[in-house]
Amino acid sequence: MPSTRKRPLLLTRLERKTASVGIVGLGYVGLPLALTLTQAGFHVVGVDINREKVQSLSQGKLPFAQREPGLRALLQKMNALGTCDFSDEFRRLRTLDAIIITVQTPLRGHLIPDYRILMPAIHSVSSVIKKAALLVVQSTVAPRTSRDQICPLVEKLTAFKIGRDLFYAHVPERVMPGAMLQTLQDLPRIIGADDDISRQAARLLYEPITRGHIDLTDTTTAETAKTAENAHRYAEIQFANALALTCERYGVSYQKVRNLANKRSNVHLLQPGSGVGGHCIPKDPWLLVAKHRKSLLRSLFLVGNAVNEFMVDHTVILVQRGLRKAHVQAKGAQVAVLGYSYREGSDDIRSTPTQGVVEKLHKVGIRCTIHDPLVSLYRRKKIEDVIHGKDAIVIVTAHQEYRDYPLSRIKQLLKHPIIIDGRQTWSRKEVVKHGFIHLQIGEPNEH
Ligand code: SAJ
Numbered sequence: 001m002p003s004t005r006k007r008p009l010l011l012t013r014l015e016r017k018t019a020s021v022g023i024v025g026l027g028y029v030g031l032p033l034a035l036t037l038t039q040a041g042f043h044v045v046g047v048d049i050n051r052e053k054v055q056s057l058s059q060g061k062l063p064f065a066q067r068e069p070g071l072r073a074l075l076q077k078m079n080a081l082g083t084c085d086f087s088d089e090f091r092r093l094r095t096l097d098a099i100i101i102t103v104q105t106p107l108r109g110h111l112i113p114d115y116r117i118l119m120p121a122i123h124s125v126s127s128v129i130k131k132a133a134l135l136v137v138q139s140t141v142a143p144r145t146s147r148d149q150i151c152p153l154v155e156k157l158t159a160f161k162i163g164r165d166l167f168y169a170h171v172p173e174r175v176m177p178g179a180m181l182q183t184l185q186d187l188p189r190i191i192g193a194d195d196d197i198s199r200q201a202a203r204l205l206y207e208p209i210t211r212g213h214i215d216l217t218d219t220t221t222a223e224t225a226k227t228a229e230n231a232h233r234y235a236e237i238q239f240a241n242a243l244a245l246t247c248e249r250y251g252v253s254y255q256k257v258r259n260l261a262n263k264r265s266n267v268h269l270l271q272p273g274s275g276v277g278g279h280c281i282p283k284d285p286w287l288l289v290a291k292h293r294k295s296l297l298r299s300l301f302l303v304g305n306a307v308n309e310f311m312v313d314h315t316v317i318l319v320q321r322g323l324r325k326a327h328v329q330a331k332g333a334q335v336a337v338l339g340y341s342y343r344e345g346s347d348d349i350r351s352t353p354t355q356g357v358v359e360k361l362h363k364v365g366i367r368c369t370i371h372d373p374l375v376s377l378y379r380r381k382k383i384e385d386v387i388h389g390k391d392a393i394v395i396v397t398a399h400q401e402y403r404d405y406p407l408s409r410i411k412q413l414l415k416h417p418i419i420i421d422g423r424q425t426w427s428r429k430e431v432v433k434h435g436f437i438h439l440q441i442g443e444p445n446e447h
Pocket of ligand 1 (some may be wrong): 174229272274280344
């Protein structure tokens with residue numbers, strides 16, 4: 001028996017790409033998404049409360065230094081075509097057919113989800129969203145947040161019934177920094193919705209920009225899958241870090257062990273490092289277990305937290321060991337700390353391990369000068385000026401600039417030839433060939 005219900009106009013508009021779409025939150029996720037939807041033919045309004053960011057976008061300038069191939073060119077092209085508006089006013093969303101929220105959801109206190117950016121955004125959107133529109137939350141949230149918190153709040157604020165008067169989906173983002181535009185389109189996409197029209201609407205919205213497979217499921221499964229995939233990465237990094245410490249203890253090279261073990265097609269050892277930063281990996285495990293606080297998973301993550309946080313201390317231990325090897329008094333020593341963003345190629349400093357490394361070096365009397373070619377606060381000084389006259393360098397984020405910098409030049413600039421590598425910047429063979437004292441996480445660093 002065909003359904004007597006009229007097909008919502010929303011579905012037709014989305015199918016024909018005559019729908020208008022609003023993006024709330026123009027950050028690393030929201031901006032590429034806004035431009036990609038514009039390029040696909042939708043009329044897009046990008047909204048952000050940060051007026052300066054909106055102004056710089058309207059002038060074709062990116063609000064971050066992170067290298068994102070193609071993003072600046074796409075922004076300038078969409079601006080020239082006038083098909084993507086930027087605004088700091090939520091009222092611009094009033095007539096739109098679909099609104100996507102892409103604001104960040106950090107942690108606060110002791111590993112508790114912090115929705116103090118997300119919930120006000122939901123309030124603001126609920127005050128303007130029109131009837132029969134589609135609301136999508138892309139922000140990463142704890143499982144059951146859509147069902148227990150977001151949807152009841154939206155229904156209360158709008159007096160609309162989701163699934164009848166308004167449509168809702170949770171569509172988690174899977175972009176990879178440094179390749180945002182490409183991965184936004186190539187990676188498979190999960191669409192979580194709890195009624196058929198919401199599911200169909202979200203699929204029609206994302207299909208034109210998704211070359212990867214689209215999986216349809218319910219909101220809680222989507223929330224769980226997203227937080228689980230990043231929690232899995234967190235646990236993989238935790239394992240790499242713990243194994244690296246054991247390799248050091250055995251006097252064997254983690255890199256050699258990793259190369260041998262990864263020859264097995266079902267083994268994928270990641271890389272150890274000075275710590276785990278960013279706005280996803282350190283956070284998502286705690287979102288995953290936020291509503292299951294007595295879970296075994298949480299105990300696993302607590303151990304992981306201790307391991308990943310210990311890597312900061314271990315980096316400090318290696319610096320002290322390197323100075324001792326050169327008979328340099330740690331107290332009063334001066335080191336160049338290279339790399340402040342949480343990962344190479346990024347200017348994002350959220351939860352960066354470098355902050356912990358610097359604080360702990362200061363605590364033992366070692367003075368630090370920080371450099372980072374992408375972070376505005378630390379890119380003013382030239383790298384040679386930061387290294388010149390120091391007792392050692394410690395790499396915490398291995399930007400390409402550091403990998404390309406000649407070791408012979410570093411040797412000339414340093415007072416003592418000491419390199420502590422918290423990542424995999426150079427090969428030990430190369431560094432030792434240049435006559436450095438070299439300590440690296442996961443490598444034999446005789447005591
Ligand atoms: N890290 C290690 N060892 C590794 C990999 C990373 O110590 O082998 C550290 C990094 O130095 C950094 C932190 O972990 O401090 C996070 O790095 P990341 O490479 O996981 O990058 P993120 O945080 O930008 O993770 C994002 C995630 N994407 C989304 O959530 C949409 C993640 O799912 C991706 O797998 C990751 O990008 C990626 O692969 O680029």
